[in-house]
Amino acid sequence: MNWEQLLELAEMLAGAPLHGETRGRPQQTHLRKANSAAYHAMFHALANSNADTLIGSGAAVRRTEE
Numbered sequence: 001m002n003w004e005q006l007l008e009l010a011e012m013l014a015g016a017p018l019h020g021e022t023r024g025r026p027q028q029t030h031l032r033k034a035n036s037a038a039y040h041a042m043f044h045a046l047a048n049s050n051a052d053t054l055i056g057s058g059a060a061v062r063r064t065e066e
Helices: 001-016 026-053
Strands: none
Touching: 001 026
């Protein structure tokens, strides 16, 4: 999972109106989805960081059984 793409999605959802809306504020559902995407981005970034610390960050290291 690419946490950077999730953050981009969150920014897009929380920003400009979507689907032809004319109001300046995003819909409540878009804000909720943006919050969820940002939370999942944080989770995956933390999980990747922990995995890199515990196992290593090289591609060859990640191919081992650990």
